Amino acid sequence: MSDSQQEPDPKIVRILNPPNFLKQKVKVAPGLLDELLARADRLVEGLQGEFEAGTELRIRRLSECFERRWLLQSSREASVLELRRLCHDIKGEAGSFGYPLLSDIADLFGNYLRETPSAQQRREVVKGYIDAFQVVWTHKIRGEGGEVGRQLLASLMQLNEKAQALA
Numbered sequence: 001m002s003d004s005q006q007e008p009d010p011k012i013v014r015i016l017n018p019p020n021f022l023k024q025k026v027k028v029a030p031g032l033l034d035e036l037l038a039r040a041d042r043l044v045e046g047l048q049g050e051f052e053a054g055t056e057l058r059i060r061r062l063s064e065c066f067e068r069r070w071l072l073q074s075s076r077e078a079s080v081l082e083l084r085r086l087c088h089d090i091k092g093e094a095g096s097f098g099y100p101l102l103s104d105i106a107d108l109f110g111n112y113l114r115e116t117p118s119a120q121q122r123r124e125v126v127k128g129y130i131d132a133f134q135v136v137w138t139h140k141i142r143g144e145g146g147e148v149g150r151q152l153l154a155s156l157m158q159l160n161e162k163a164q165a166l167a
Helices: 021-025 031-044 046-071 072-096 099-117 123-138 146-166
Strands: none
Touching: 031 046, 031 123, 046 072, 072 099, 099 123, 099 146, 123 146
């Protein structure tokens, strides 16, 4: 090895800081964390009306899909997919807007629809879930629903267990 090509000293460490291109693209909102959280809360409150209109429509669609398509064996598969999609949408939004009971019902109904073959799904079970949505929404039961919410969820879980035993 020549004198001009010496081995680097292993005790010397170099730290390379790569450029942060993401930081250049993202604008950070000014303000303290509390202010940012308060702003986010106001935005969510502003969307409350849209959530309510959308949920009203989704629950109506659940009922229509059941009555017009699920009851017909020829369109049951497609209607199950539609019911599952509607449940997914309700589940995803309800908790954020103060309706975790609706979210739990949607979760249980989605599980029933997914885990029970469509040919073995029972009319009274599907109708029971749709009725549960309508009762909670009509009475605007916010939060967990207290004792009534616990009883409702327990009865829906029993429906799912019975359905799995029959499948």
